[in-house]
Amino acid sequence: MASYVFALVVLVLASTQAFATDPSQLQDFCVADNTTNVFLNGVVCKNPALVKADDFFFSGLDKPGNTKNALGSKVTAVNVNNLFGLNTLGISLARVDFAPYGLNPPHTHPRATEVLTLLQGRLYVGFVTSNPPKLFTKTLNKGDVFVFPQGLIHFQLNIGRENAVAIAALSSQNPGVITVANTVFGSNPAINDDVLAKAFQVDKKVVDHLQSLFWTENH
Known part of the structure; x- marks a missing residue:
């Protein structure tokens, strides 16, 4: 069986x-x-x-x-x-x-x-x-x-x-199409910066800066 x-x-x-x-x-x-x-x-x-x-x-x-x-x-x-x-x-x-x-x-x-x-x-x-x-x-x-x-x-x-x-x-x-940078740092609402800081192993200030940028969409 x-x-x-x-x-x-x-x-x-x-x-x-x-x-x-x-x-x-x-x-x-x-x-x-x-x-x-x-x-x-x-x-x-x-x-x-x-x-x-x-x-x-x-x-x-x-x-x-x-x-x-x-x-x-x-x-x-x-x-x-x-x-x-x-x-x-x-x-x-x-x-x-x-x-x-x-x-x-x-x-x-x-x-x-x-x-x-x-x-x-x-x-x-x-x-x-x-x-x-x-x-x-x-x-x-x-x-x-x-x-x-x-x-x-x-x-x-x-x-x-x-x-x-x-x-x-x-x-x-x-x-x-899923553009990596736009999706990770430009989502609405934003992904919690604690999550991204740990995932990318960077300081939260780096994540906050990236999330504050305008992410270009070329599609």
């Missing part, structure tokens, strides 16, 4: 892992209905009879993002929130613009793996594994591709003197 129960638990866990991604669609499309007041794990479908070609269309990704901020970068996302036809398709993308020495700071996508393609410039990129942390980095040139596994902290830094541009493909219609 014990071995049977163990085998059943393993099977359930394996099945859960296999489906740990956006669910597959059960129809040709399920265009997001952004007018509904119904809440569920995803977005309610628009009546297929009301779907138009524009529901599958987004324009403007050729335009550079405004990188005049403290980070020197701008992410222009194309996901289910602005391209409704992506609903249930399990994919989205983003354009990332970098000023010279601009940074897309350490962040995670809790629901997606990211594949980054560099179109212009030179980037230093990397990600850190879960505990024990190990850093993987690479310098990218035009045409290079790098993968950031789902949920892991990653970053991109323009190490060139010219602007850089990249396109990121993500394996979710709504990947989400």
